Amino acid sequence: MAATFVPRRSASYARRVRWSRHGVQTLIVGWIAWVVWSKATAGPGVASAEAFCPFGGFETAWTWVTTGTTVAHVHTANLVLAGAVVVLALVARGFFCGWLCPLGSIQEAIRASAHAVTSRAPWLRRTGHAIASQMPWWPRVDHVLRYGRYVVLVWAVGGAALTGVMVFREVDPWNALLSVAEFEISTAFVVLLVVLGLSLFIDRPFCRYACPLGAVQGLIGMASPVAVQRDATACLGCQICNNACPMGIEVNQATRVTDTACIGCLECVAACPSQDALALTVTFPTRIPIRTSDIDTSDIDAQEGAMQ
Amino acid sequence: MTGTESHLEAPDQPMLRIPKSAHPTPTDAVRSSRRIPVLAFAGILLALIAVLVVGTQALGWFGTTGQMTAGSGERVVPAAGADTAEIKGWMSLQQVVDAYPVSQAALYARFAIPADTPLETTLSELKESGASSLDVPTLRSWIDDGAPASS
Secondary structure (H helix, E strand, O other): OOOOEEEEOOHHHHHHHHHHHHHHHHHHHHHHHHHHHHHHHHOOOOOOHHHHOHHHHHHHHHHHHHHOOOOOOOOHHHHHHHHHHHHHHHHHOOHHHHHHOHHHHHHHHHHHHHHHHHHHOHHHHHHHHHHHHOOOOHHHHHHHHOOHHHHHHHHHHHHHHHHOOOHHHHHOHHHHHHOHHHOOOOHHHHHHHHHHHHOOOOOOHHHHHOOHHHHHHHHHHOOOOEEEEEOHHHOOOOOHHHHHOOOOOOHHHOOEOOOOOOOOOOHHHHHOOEOOOEEEEEEEEEEEOOOHHHOOOHHHHHHHHHHO | OOOOOOOOOOOOOOEEEOOOOOOOOOOOOEEEEEEOOHHHHHHHHHHHHHHHHHHHHHOOOOOOOOOOEOOOOOEOOOOOOOOHHHOOOOOEHHHHHHHOOOOHHHHHHHOOOOOOOOOOOEHHHHHHHOOOOOOHHHHHHHHHOOOOOOO
């Protein structure tokens, strides 16, 4: 029997989820800023913020396994954090991206700032919509560009394994951000500017199209039993979840959100007005049929019609 | 309460009415699942990472610089004849000359290091100053390829 009324999700729930995540993101960004400052003021011998990037662990993995050493700029901390990301992805898919990655947090903050501005300037919003309406081809381009991060992954890991040098480092916006105090105009710095600029218009552009660490987590996360699950009998069909998703996943089309792009931010769950439509769930090996399209709703429709 | 129940009578908690015009995409059969409390789940994952980092730090596996330190906290400089992979940016020119078969003159000449650069200068400082073309991977390769041990 389908529902005609469903419980409303409390606004405080959304606030708790969002503020918890933003709180963690702020702490991580603050801590990284402190590490960068320490390094800049204390010089060699002090931990570099690069040592806390898990992707360095993936880049050096082959060299470490075959020679017992790491490539330049990578330390054992990177390997430990890479291992932690593997565990996190197996348990919770893209949790690292959604809750911990400082570069993702900065892109989100820029996008939120742009939203705040456009919400106060209707002419800007109208202009944006007008431009978007002239780009009907964009969803197809967006779809193709999303494969870019797998290309970057192969190039970065393969290049480091073959040459013993972190080839991705030269264009890595994260590396440029950590070196921003040096005011060095490098290729990576240009990439960083492009990423931050695009963040004004696109949610998490680097995460969507170019982040090799996100690609790794997406692939490993396919084995995770945890995912956001949708119950169509409580779904309003409003698509608020789609609009809330920073990775552009069509949550309203899924039963379980197992898209490799999912960053586990839970914005879709927080945004959903129906308490039971979206929830974070863990699956068990047994299968139970809950195909809602098979549920007979004729009696409810009849009652609803009588009430009107 | 789940969404599969109907609520046609006055409910006790705030409710949403699903409009007749709503046509949510049907959900497919899924494996048996259980809801997870979001904040507790996030807290557990964060604690897991903290335990991993603190644990590996305690075991000495969480190195964040290229420096190896002995129990006394002293930097461990590679011994003579050590693998060039142990050359790190924190090492001074003097330490490189002492630990590897390369002469000071050849080193200065190969990487265009200004003659007045003190031997105490670290490789990182040299690179950051832009005064030389020296970088650690190239230095390693050069020594591996048989850098001149005397000028």
